[in-house]
């Protein structure tokens with residue numbers, strides 16, 4: 001799986017020949033300095049490549065065609081140092097099929113009041129040059145991000161970095177392969193969906209393999225391979241069980257899953273406790289460790305959650321917060337202290353653990369298999385988001401819910417699964433009503449590193465509907481938004 005710094009962003013600067021060669025030389029010099037500045041900024045997660053200053057219709061067209069064809073180019077950033085008449089951009093922007101960011105900035109931060117003359121004015125024209133550029137993107141109905149401000153300023157760089165993460169998510173999404181072991185949990189609706197439409201919209205190739213094929217690989221794993229995996233577990237986790245053979249079986253399953261996924265080039269997978277024929281346990285620790293290594297996962301056949309988790313892990317692989325498959329499990333409804341206890345039967349990623357996770361072996365209660373080994377831990381405290389993706393029949397809707405996770409208010413010594421406690425925004429009642437009106441799933445992806453801003457950009461890049469439940473949300477406003485969106489999406493297709 002490619003890392004963040006294996007993706008590049010092309011910085012394309014607009015100008016024209018009206019001002020003579022000296023101005024163009026200065027524009028070029030400034031663009032190089034800005035590129036170096038972007039590449040030195042800690043907020044920028046991917047390399048920026050200066051792709052040149054373009055001054056004619058043919059130059060604009062060529063650079064956009066090249067960006068489309070460059071496999072490592074995850075997006076194009078444009079900026080007009082001077083005025084750059086936008087009819088020159090119609091063909092190139094029309095062809096561009098990569099995520100597109102328009103920066104509205106200026107090389108010089110402050111007006112030099114004592115010395116400013118018409119030469120200075122003719123060189124520093126972003127204020128109106130970027131408006132001409134913005135018009136043509138609006139005229140072309142070109143999806144894009146616009147970020148305005150001073151290019152060296154902290155918040156500006158952070159927003160550029162956030163957009164890059166979304167664009168990397170889009171690039172990962174376009175080539176993502178998801179393996180399903182077994183089908184959806186019987187009769188469950190929200191984990192279903194149109195896989196052909198998902199491939200058209202997101203690029204996901206989602207296909208199914210019989211669990212027997214995995215079982216054969218599980219049985220073929222050698223004791224030496226299991227020993228190596230057990231050494232990894234011993235380093236990362238605390239062993240809190242005597243049933244080591246059950247843990248070794250999870251190591252065996254992880255080895256089998258990992259080689260299957262690597263050989264097939266898969267970034268995500270699903271399984272289901274209803275289809276484990278030939279396996280002794282439901283993958284628990286195995287799946288938890290695979291998630292922590294960057295794989296997407298969805299339980300009960302939930303391929304949409306698996307794919308989104310992989311995308312979100314790719315967007316944040318250098319960040320410490322973590323991301324996991326999640327489920328709203330149980331409520332705490334004490335007046336004034338309402339909370340959600342999030343968990344799953346087993347499969348919560350230890351990247352979100354507060355401290356070291358420990359390995360337990362406990363019976364599952366459903367599925368009729370032997371007691372699976374799993375990691376048990378409390379999730380971190382902090383601001384986070386829950387993300388869900390549903391198929392409404394005529395479109396996909398992504399719902400992002402802002403939450404505040406906290407240390408569970410009390411210990412739960414008899415609960416043998418990883419858990420997170422959180423307060424949904426704006427409060428449990430309103431937040432849950434909004435989520436349920438919007439049709440959000442019981443499954444979601446939890447991330448401490450991403451915000452609704454990056455997910456909104458990703459949703460726009462994918463051309464899907466986006467709903468945000470936040471501190472200021474009300475049920476009335478949300479219902480109005482859903483009503484209008486239904487109409488808008490009927491008109492779009």
Ligand code: MN
Nearest residue numbers: 299300327443
């Ligand atoms: Mn579930």
